[in-house]
Amino acid sequence: MDELINNLKIEIIEALNLEDVKAEDIDTEAPLFNEGLGLDSIDALELIVLIEKKHGIKIQSADEGKQILYSVKTIAEFIIKNKK
Amino acid sequence: MKKKVFISGIGIISSIGNNVIEVLNSLIHENSGIIYSEHLHSVYKNEMPVGEVKLTDNELKDLLKLSDKSQNSRTTLLGMMAVSEAIKNSEISDINKFNTAFISATTVGGMDKSEIFYREFIKNKTKGKLKYICTHDCGESTKKIADKIKLNGFTATISTACSSSANSIMVGARLIKNGLADRVIAGGADALSLFTINGFNTLMILSHKHCRPFDETRNGLNIGEGAGYIVMESDECLKKSGKLPIAELKGYGNACDAYHQTASSPDGYGAYLAMSKAIGNANIMPNNIDYVNVHGTGTPNNDLSEGLALQNIFNNNVPYFSSTKSATGHTLGASGGIEAVISILAIQNKIIFPSLNFNQQMKELTICPTSKTIKNVEIKNVLSNSFGFGGNNTSLIFSAV
Amino acid sequence: MELYIKGINSISPSENFDNISHIPEIKLVDEIYKHYVCIEPIYKEIINPLLLRRMSRAMKMGIASALLCLKDAKIEMPDAIITATGLGCIEDSDKFLTLLIENEEKMLNPTPFIQSTHNTISSQIALLLKCHGYNSTYAGRGACFETALLDAKMLISDDDLQNVLVGAYDELIANQIRILYRLGLFKNNNKINDNQGNLPGEGASFFVVSPNPSETNYAKISDFEIVNNLISAKKIISDFLVKNSITIGNINSIMVGINSCFDTHYTEYTDLFPNSNILWFKHLCGEYMTSSAFALCLAVKCLKNYSIPEIAFIRKNNNKNNNILIINKVTNEQTALFLLSN
Numbered sequence: 053m054d055e056l057i058n059n060l061k062i063e064i065i066e067a068l069n070l071e072d073v074k075a076e077d078i079d080t081e082a083p084l085f086n087e088g089l090g091l092d093s094i095d096a097l098e099l100i101v102l103i104e105k106k107h108g109i110k111i112q113s114a115d116e117g118k119q120i121l122y123s124v125k126t127i128a129e130f131i132i133k134n135k136k
Numbered sequence: 137m138k139k140k141v142f143i144s145g146i147g148i149i150s151s152i153g154n155n156v157i158e159v160l161n162s163l164i165h166e167n168s169g170i171i172y173s174e175h176l177h178s179v180y181k182n183e184m185p186v187g188e189v190k191l192t193d194n195e196l197k198d199l200l201k202l203s204d205k206s207q208n209s210r211t212t213l214l215g216m217m218a219v220s221e222a223i224k225n226s227e228i229s230d231i232n233k234f235n236t237a238f239i240s241a242t243t244v245g246g247m248d249k250s251e252i253f254y255r256e257f258i259k260n261k262t263k264g265k266l267k268y269i270c271t272h273d274c275g276e277s278t279k280k281i282a283d284k285i286k287l288n289g290f291t292a293t294i295s296t297a298c299s300s301s302a303n304s305i306m307v308g309a310r311l312i313k314n315g316l317a318d319r320v321i322a323g324g325a326d327a328l329s330l331f332t333i334n335g336f337n338t339l340m341i342l343s344h345k346h347c348r349p350f351d352e353t354r355n356g357l358n359i360g361e362g363a364g365y366i367v368m369e370s371d372e373c374l375k376k377s378g379k380l381p382i383a384e385l386k387g388y389g390n391a392c393d394a395y396h397q398t399a400s401s402p403d404g405y406g407a408y409l410a411m412s413k414a415i416g417n418a419n420i421m422p423n424n425i426d427y428v429n430v431h432g433t434g435t436p437n438n439d440l441s442e443g444l445a446l447q448n449i450f451n452n453n454v455p456y457f458s459s460t461k462s463a464t465g466h467t468l469g470a471s472g473g474i475e476a477v478i479s480i481l482a483i484q485n486k487i488i489f490p491s492l493n494f495n496q497q498m499k500e501l502t503i504c505p506t507s508k509t510i511k512n513v514e515i516k517n518v519l520s521n522s523f524g525f526g527g528n529n530t531s532l533i534f535s536a537v
Numbered sequence: 538m539e540l541y542i543k544g545i546n547s548i549s550p551s552e553n554f555d556n557i558s559h560i561p562e563i564k565l566v567d568e569i570y571k572h573y574v575c576i577e578p579i580y581k582e583i584i585n586p587l588l589l590r591r592m593s594r595a596m597k598m599g600i601a602s603a604l605l606c607l608k609d610a611k612i613e614m615p616d617a618i619i620t621a622t623g624l625g626c627i628e629d630s631d632k633f634l635t636l637l638i639e640n641e642e643k644m645l646n647p648t649p650f651i652q653s654t655h656n657t658i659s660s661q662i663a664l665l666l667k668c669h670g671y672n673s674t675y676a677g678r679g680a681c682f683e684t685a686l687l688d689a690k691m692l693i694s695d696d697d698l699q700n701v702l703v704g705a706y707d708e709l710i711a712n713q714i715r716i717l718y719r720l721g722l723f724k725n726n727n728k729i730n731d732n733q734g735n736l737p738g739e740g741a742s743f744f745v746v747s748p749n750p751s752e753t754n755y756a757k758i759s760d761f762e763i764v765n766n767l768i769s770a771k772k773i774i775s776d777f778l779v780k781n782s783i784t785i786g787n788i789n790s791i792m793v794g795i796n797s798c799f800d801t802h803y804t805e806y807t808d809l810f811p812n813s814n815i816l817w818f819k820h821l822c823g824e825y826m827t828s829s830a831f832a833l834c835l836a837v838k839c840l841k842n843y844s845i846p847e848i849a850f851i852r853k854n855n856n857k858n859n860n861i862l863i864i865n866k867v868t869n870e871q872t873a874l875f876l877l878s879n
Contacts, residue, residue, distance in 0.1 A: 069590035090587050093399060097338060097647040105644050113355075114340045138695075179642045243654060245677070247634075254634050261567075261715050269716055273624055273826070274655065275677020279868075288765055292684040295625070295655035295676035303673055310691050331630075334637050335650035392618070392663040392672035398651055409669055525651065526660025528672055 056128050064124070067102045068095050080124045088123075096121050103127065109134045141309040142381035142537065144369050145226025147218040147323075148477040150362030150464045151187035154199075155221055160481050163489040164509055168463050170346050170358045176328045184342050186328055187360025187465020189214060200284070207267050209246030210361070212277040215325030216284050218363035218473070222321060223285060226367040227379060234318040234373050237290040239308045240278040240365075241300030241324030243469035246271025247331045277325060290317065295469065297524030298431075299390075300324050301364065302472030302532055306388040308368055318373040323365030323473030332359055332468060339398060347434030347466075349459035350443060350505045352496040357433040360465020364473030366480070383480045386420070386517065386535040389413025393527025399437050404445030406529045407431075411449050411519060414531035422450050424517050425533070427488055429475045431521040432459025432505070433466050442521065443501040456513070458506045462492035472522035472530065479518040479534045487511050538694050540686075540758040544610020544745040546602045547834040548575050550738055551821045554838065557846045560820050563736065566714045569725055572737040573823035574709070578605070588665070591648050593628040595708035595741075599658040600665065602741035603704055607666075610745035615702040617671035618659050619688050621681040623707045623826020625655035631712050658706060671696075680763045680867040681705070682830045686746070687763070693748050704743030705827035713737070723824075735796040738823010742830035744837075756837040759860075759876040766870055770805040777874050789857040790814035790845065792836050794865035796824055806864050807852075815852040816845065816861070829865045829873060836861045840879040 061075040064084075068091065082088045085096065093114070099121050100111045109131060111117045120130045148155065151169025152162035162169065173181045173188050189196075194204055196213040200220070208216075219238075223231065249268040257264035270276070278293040290311075294304045301324025308322030326332075336342050336359060343356035366385075374381055391413055393406025400407065415422055431442055446454050460478050461467075467474050482489060491505035516536050523529045547554055550561035550573035561573045575598060580589055583601045592600070599620070607615065624630075633649040651657075656674040663672050671692060675681040682705040689701040717723055717737050724735070746758070760781050764773050778785065791810050793803040796819045807815055816839075822831040839845045843858050863875040 071590060072586065092396070094397060094591070094647060094651060097340065100340075101338070101644055101646050250634060251638070255638055257712070257716075258635050258638060261712070262719070266716070266720055270720070273677045275623075275679045275681070278677060279679070288767055290763065291679065292675060293677040293679070293681065294673065296659075296672075296674050297654045297656050307673075307688060310688075310695060314691050314694065316687075316691075330637060330642065331634060331650075331653075334642050334645055335633065335647075335653070337642075338645045338647035338650055390671045390673065392660065392669050394660075394663040394667050394669050397657075397661070397664070406669065524656065525654055526656050526672075527663065528656050528660055528674075 053128060053132065056131065057124055060124050060127055063102055063106055067098055078124060083123055084121060107131050138313045139370050141312050141368050141385045142371065142374055143366050143383040143385060143480060144374060144379055144381055145222045145367035146477045146480055147220065147222030147225060148364045148474055149189055149214055149217045150467060150474055151189055151360050152463050154191065156225065160485065163460065163463065163478065164487060166490055166492060166509060168346060168492055170465055178330050178333050180333060180337065183344055184333065185346065185358055187358055187467065188328055189361055207271065208280060209271040209277060210248050210327035211242050211245055211325050212280045214327055214361065214363040215240060215277050215281045218323065218325065218365045219281050219285060219321060222365040222367050231285050232288050235289060236287060236319040237308065237311055237317040238278065238282050238287055239292050239294065239304040239320060239322040240281060241294045241304040241469050242274050242277055242326055243295055243297055243300055244326050244329050244332055245274040246276055247329040248327055251330055296528040297526060298468050298471055299522040299524035299528045299530045300469035300472065302522035302530040303390060305366060305472065305476055305532060306390060306530060309385050309388060312368055312370050319367065319369045321365055321367050323363065323476065324470045325363035326361060326467055326469040328359060328361040341435045343434060346493050347462055348493040349432035349434040349462050349491050350439050350498060351494050352498050354434045354436060354439060357435055358465040360467040362464065362467045362470050362474055364470055364477040366476055381537050383483050384535045384537050385532065387414045387418025387533035389417055390530045393529055395527055398525050400441035400523065402441060404441035406527045407442050407445035407521065407523060408448050410529035410531040411445065411521065414519065414533050418533040420517060423453065425455050425519045426515045427455055427482055427518045428457035429479050429518060429520040430457050430459050431523045432461055432491065434461065440498065440500055443498060443503060447501065447503060452502065454503045456488045456506045458489055458491035460489055475520050475522065476532060476534065479520045482518055483515045483534060483536050486513050486515060488513055538690060538748065540690055540746045540748065541750055542744055542755040542758065542837050543700065543747045544606050544612065545755055545834050545837060546606035546609055547740060547742040547831055548577060548598045548602045549740040549822045549831055550575055552576055557821055557848055559848065566711045570714045570718050572709060572714050575739055593626050593652060595626045595628060595706055596652065596658055596661060598708065598741040599706035600661055603662045603702060603743045606743035606745060607702065612700050612745055614666060614668055615700045615745065616698040617692055617701045618662050618668060619673050619685045619701065619703045620659040621675045621685040621705040621827055622655055623678060623681065625676060626652050626657050627708060627713055628710050629653040631710055678826055678868055680871050680873050682827045683761065683763050683873045686761065689746050699747055699749065701746050702743060703746055704741065705830035706741035707739055707825045707827050709737050709739040736823045738825050738828065740822050740831050742834045756840040756877050756879050759878055761875040763871055763873050766872055771809060773872065774809055781876055785810060786812060788813050788862050789855060789859055790816050790861045792816040792818060792832055792861055792863045794819060802866060803864065812854055814850060814854050816849045817851050818849065829867065832863050832865060833875060836863055836877050840877060
C-alpha cells in the first residue's frame with residue numbers, strides 16, 4: 053500500500069504537470085481537489101485516464117470518480133480493491 | 137437610427153432531414169435522427185448514438201454537382217448544401233448584385249480529412265497525401281463555400297466552440313446595421329469526426345442512449361452534424377428586390393461566463409447575461425418571448441445552469457421551451473445556425489417543437505420543457521440560446537414580421 | 538470612426554522589440570527545415586503557475602501577450618475580448634489527433650481536446666480576468682485579425698465600449714513545419730540568402746483599442762479596410778486615400794507584406810508610392826496566418842517612438858514619420874489596408 057501510494061503521488065505529479073510539487077508535499081489523506089492541491093474537474097478526468105492507463109481499472113463515470121478521487125488514499129484503496 | 141435586419145431565406149441539413157421541408161416534417165412528427173453511425177467508423181459506433189446526416193460524402197457531392205474526386209471536407213459539403221438552399225429559398229439570382237457578405241462558423245473544419253492524413257503521417261513524416269491536410273484550417277470551408285456560390289464579397293470565419301454559428305449570425309447582423317453589408321449569409325457547419333466523438337468522450341459527457349435534455353435522469357449529449365444558414369438583408373435591400381421577409385433578427389447578446397474551461401457556472405450567470413443582453417438589444421421585455429429554443433445539450437451541468445438562468449430571467453414565468461438537440465443531436469459549431477433555422481420555422485408555422493425523451497422534471501427546477509408538438513401558437517419572438525466551451529455564450533432573438 | 542491604440546504587446550521571434558536591430562535566429566526542424574521561434578517571456582511572472590501547468594505554448598504566448606498588453610494600457614478590465622488565429626492551438630490538436638490514432642480511440646487525455654478549440658485563449662483570458670463582456674474568436678486563413686479589429690470597431694460604435702482587447706496568435710509546431718515544406722510553401726534552399734522573411738514564423742500580438750484620443754496613446758488607426766483583389770491596386774489605393782482625405786505624396790511610409798527582397802507581389806503597390814519609405818516586417822516575424830498583427834504592432838511602435846528601425850527599411854526616401862500605410866495581401870483574393878498616424 054505504501055509503495056502504491058508513493059507511486060501514485062509521482063504519477064499524479066507527472067500527469068498533471070505539478071512542477072513545483074514533490075511527492076512528500078502531498079498529504080495522503082487530504083482532499084486533492086479545490087482546497088488541497090487546487091485541482092479541478094479537468095484534472096479529475098486526467099486522473100481517471102491515469103488510473104486506467106497505469107493500473108488497468110476503468111472508472112465508468114465522472115460521478116463515480118468523485119468519491120474515488122477524493123484523496124491519494126481513496127485512489128489507492130480503489131485500486132487495491134479492484135486489482136484483478 | 138440603426139438599420140433593421142430581416143431574414144429572407146433559410147437552409148438546413150441535419151440528421152432529421154436534408155432540407156427545410158424534411159426537417160420541418162421530422163420536427164412536427166417528433167422524429168429523432170439519433171442512430172448508431174453508418175458512415176463514421178469509430179470504435180464507439182455501436183456504443184454512442186449520433187445525429188448523422190443520412191448521406192455519404194459522394195452522395196452529397198452528387199447533389200452538389202461536384203466531381204467525386206473534388207477534395208472537400210464533409211463540413212464543407214454540408215455547408216454547401218445548406219447555403220445553396222438558403223440562397224434558393226431567398227430567391228437570390230445574382231449573389232454579387234448587392235454588397236453581400238458570408239460569415240461562416242465551424243469548429244472541426246476539415247478534421248475528417250486531417251484524420252486520414254495523420255494515419256500515414258505519424259508513422260512516417262514523409263507520407264500522407266497532402267491533399268488531405270489542405271482542408272485543415274477553419275477558413276478553408278468558408279472559402280470553398282464562397283467559391284461555390286461565386287461570391288466576391290467579404291467573408292469571415294468564426295470559431296467559438298458550440299456558440300460559433302450563433303456568433304456568425306450576430307456578426308452578420310451587425311455588419312448590416314453598420315452599413316458594411318446589404319445582405320449577409322450567415323450560419324455554420326460541422327461534420328462528425330473521430331476528433332469530436334473522442335474529445336467529448338474524454339469529458340465523459342456523451343450519453344450511450346438518446347439524450348434527454350432537462351430530464352432528471354439526463355446523462356449526457358449525443359453529437360450530431362449538419363449545417364444551418366440564414367440570409368439576412370437590410371430593409372433597403374429587400375425593397376430593391378421586392379421580396380418579403382420571413383422573419384426579423386431583432387436582438388442578440390454575447391457574454392462570457394468566465395467560470396471554467398468547459399463547465400457552465402452553477403447559477404448560469406453567463407447564460408443569464410447573454411439572454412438579458414439579447415432581450416435588451418431587441419428592446420422588448422422578457423414576457424414578450426413566446427418560445428425559447430434552449431441550448432439544452434442534455435448534460436447534467438448545462439441543463440441545470442441554463443434552467444436556473446431561465447427561471448431567473450423570466451422571473452419564474454418561463455415561456456414554452458425545448459431543446460431540438462434531442463432530435464438533431466448537438467451539432468457543435470453548426471448548432472446556432474441549425475437552431476436559428478428551427479426558430480424561424482417555429483414562427484412561420486406557428487408550432488412549438490418538442491423536446492424529445494423528456495419524462496421527469498429536474499428536482500432543482502420548477503420548469504419542464506415542452507415535450508409534445510403544440511400547433512397554432514401565435515409566436516412573435518423566439519429566443520435561441522447557444523453556449524460554448526470557455527463560457528462563450530450567445531443568445532439570438534428571431535421575431536415575426 | 539477612428540480607433541486609438543492605448544496599449545500593445547507582441548511576443549515574436551525578434552529580440553528587443555523597442556528597437557529591433559537584427560533578424561531573428563533561424564532554427565531547424567529535422568536539421569533541414571528552417572523556421573523562426575518566438576522569444577518567450579518568463580511566464581511564471583505573468584500567469585498563475587497553477588494555471589500555467591496545462592497550457593500549450595500558444596496559450597502561454599497568447600495569454601501572456603494579452604495580460605502584458607492590458608498592463609501596458611493600464612487597463613484592469615477590458616469591455617470585450619476578441620482574438621484571431623489561423624490554426625488555433627495546433628499543438629493540442631496535433632497531440633489529440635496523434636493520440637487518438639495511436640491509442641485506437643482508447644484512454645485519451647481530455648486536456649489537449651479541451652484546449653484544441655480556437656476560442657481557448659479568448660475564453661481563458663476572460664476566465665483569468667473574470668471578464669463577462671463580449672468574447673469572440675475569428676479563425677482560419679484570410680483576414681481573421683483584421684476582422685477581429687473590425688468587430689472591435691463595430692462594438693465600440695454600437696455599444697459605446699471604451700476599451701476592447703484585440704489580439705492574434707499562432708504557434709508553430711514541428712509537424713506543421715514539415716507539412717508546410719512538403720507543400721512547397723517554403724523552399725529548403727541553402728543558396729538563398731538567409732536574410733529573408735520567407736520562413737515559417739509565429740507570434741502573439743495584442744492591442745487595447747479605444748475611441749478616446751489621449752497623449753499616452755501609441756497611434757491612431759485612421760481607417761482600415763479589407764478589399765477584394767478583383768479591383769486594381771491603383772483603384773484600391775486611390776479609393777482608400779480619397780475616403781481618408783490624404784494624398785499619395787503625404788504618405789510617409791508604406792509597410793508591405795513581402796516575404797523576401799525578391800518578392801514581386803507588391804510592386805503594383807510600391808510603384809504607386811515613389812516618394813514614400815518602403816518598410817517590411819515578415820523577415821522579423823516569419824510567415825504565418827496572423828502576421829499582420831505583428832505588422833500593426835511594429836508600425837504603431839515606430840509611430841510612437843518617432844523612429845523606424847533600420848532593419849525595417851527596404852527603401853528609405855524621407856525622414857518623416859507621421860503616418861504609415863500597411864498593405865498586406867492576406868490571401869490571393871483579399872488585401873488588408875491600415876492607415877496609421879501619430
